[in-house]
Amino acid sequence: MFENAASRVVFILLLFLNVSLLNGQSPPEKPKLVKCRSPGKETFTCWWEPGTDGGLPTNYKLTYHQEGETLIHECPDYKTGGPNSCYFSKKHTSIWKMYVITVNAINQMGISSSDPLYVDVTYIVEPEPPANLTLELKHPEDRKPYLWIKWSPPTMTDVKSGWFIIQYEIRLKPEKATDWETHFTPKQTQLKIFNLYPGQKYLVQIRSKPDHGYWSEWSPESSIQIPNDFPVKDTSMWIFVAILSAVICLIMVWAVALKGYSMVTCILPPVPGPKIKGFDVHLLEKGKSEELLRALESHDFPPTSDCEDLLMEFIEVDDCEDQQLMPRPSKEHTEQGVKPMHLDLDSDSGRGSCDSPSLLSEKCDEPQAHPSKFHTPEGPEKLENPETNLTCLQAPQSTSGEGKIPYFLANGPKSSTWPFPQPPSLYSPRYSYHNIADVCELALGMAGTTATSLDQTDQHALKASKTIETGREGKATKQRESEGCSSKPDQDTVWPRPQDKTPLISAKPLEYVEIHKVSQDGVLALFPKQNEKFGAPEASKEYSKVSRVTDSNILVLVPDPQAQNLTLLEEPAKKAPPALP
């Protein structure tokens, strides 16, 4: 029985529930607070979204409490803000205080509360759009025409007292255009637009923003029609600019015409072309490199056999006692007062490099300087010294105890004959293929030859050697010559000065001669150099007797039969430079 009653009650309840569920009635769904906004930092409104009402009439109740308070208040105004809103008037609004707001949905079935929303009025400021937007076309007489846009601040914002700080943004466009032209203005309530297209209908909108907060909505569009005869541009200014630029152009043209080339050269100086003596650009253009190089060569260079002839022709052997120097115009001046031997680059005299004997003789010009201070240079290796500026100096250097060499050296930097302090590369381009030693040897050899081998029958011409290996001989030659010079006072041997071309020494191969020895009584014994080409050495003939002196101051030596035998016995086959005392 009881079981029956209990189960009946349960059954009825379930039936009732079923019926109600079938009817669709349920407690309301949780509403949701959407947003709260304050238009002027003095009031604010909150809106919510109701959920489903569960099929029954549902009331919504908004409750809140403030930060630091426990008292719960209800929404003072549900109407002003529209449906599902709550409006907080001035007296209910506090800034810098958190509001905790909740909306409750109530119906017969139950109550649903929303999640609380924490609101600080400071951060929910969104003003209304500006009001009273007016557009006006202004046409002042002495200025450009413009569109004058005016408006007033949005409602509910107290800008005057500084409570609400506001900024504006205006945008406008011709009706059919797609892009807006925007202008931003802080604070002011008017704007002038200048460059408008006539005949167009313009649309204008404006919105506002607080100093900290959200932008307002755009105001409704205002439109204005620009008349067709609206003068857009101030053309007078452009006419003036055009005339001025035309005048300037005319002036420039006139100046160019008048000054012409000089002005152009003043502004754009011509690029200097390369200037190399003998360099013909046209040859280069044609591509004839050989011709070009030939043009670059000096006509005396490299020394050919012609040069040798010339060298031979113009060997000048100075009289050691005589201070007579080459009667050449000397353009330079040495400290010692010795005229340098110029390398005559321009003429074909061949004196330049071949001046060495004259230099040597210059050294000999001061006999007091080197009588018997003549001693062997340190070693033959010095001759192979690549610094050829030393080789010529070997002999003189040894006697330069008193510094007499300097006139050699002094000539060097300035004179163009033997630039001893300078490397051979600075030497005359005419003979740049040769180093100084070669030329020295050349000249010395020649000098020796001219001095000795003027014997018609037994002449050995100086061979122009192009290698430094002959330096040894050159040294020997020099030594001999120095000897010759030093023994000069005793011997009274005069070195001739061949100024003229002598047929004797023309077109003859040149050879070196060897100083064999100096005999007891100061006789210089000279040997012709053994020519290796001829295999077995010839019988050495000693040239130690002066046969004659020609007009051109050429010393002709002949073999001395008396001394010859003696030398052969005493110093057989001595070809090396003798060790001199």
Add this chain to the structure above:
Amino acid sequence: MDSKGSSQKAGSRLLLLLVVSNLLLCQGVVSTPVCPNGPGNCQVSLRDLFDRAVMVSHYIHDLSSEMFNEFDKRYAQGKGFITMALNSCHTSSLPTPEDKEQAQQTHHEVLMSLILGLLRSWNDPLYHLVTEVRGMKGAPDAILSRAIEIEEENKRLLEGMEMIFGQVIPGAKETEPYPVWSGLPSLQTKDEDARYSAFYNLLHCLRRDSSKIDTYLKLLNCRIIYNNNC
């Protein structure tokens, strides 16, 4: 002798010319505006001081808002820190006006001293904020750089406010006590959540107080300089 006399004449004429030109030029020079509240030694005009102060306070509030939003986005999502942030500001003891009417009824002296109190009470917390944000793991540069900037600007604004105060209320004493911040231990706790909550509170309070300072200054600016006609 004649030349000497003529040269002397020329010299005197030149001197006269210089004097006259100087006088004329001096007349044309615009003198700096006199202090509106009486004769004082105004070196920078009050208008300029207010302009500057308003700019700086606006800037500080912008930075504080950005900093708070960054922190909220990064560390406070879904944590409900806001509930703990209620009533957590150390400056709540200051009697600051909380709506327009109240503010308009407050005398500018009071408003100014309130501003000064707020600025002074934030010196210390800002310093520690910078230090602690630096030590925070993965501290984004957006937050740190703004914290450093705010600390600097706060000092600048305090200086400017003191100058304004000296000009607007000459002879006033500035010995008002200001609230002291004692939230450093909570910034340094080991518990990460508690620490982040403390940071949240501090940034929330900073945002609010910078807004107060900014609003009061703008109000004062319009009231004093523009005579309620902004």
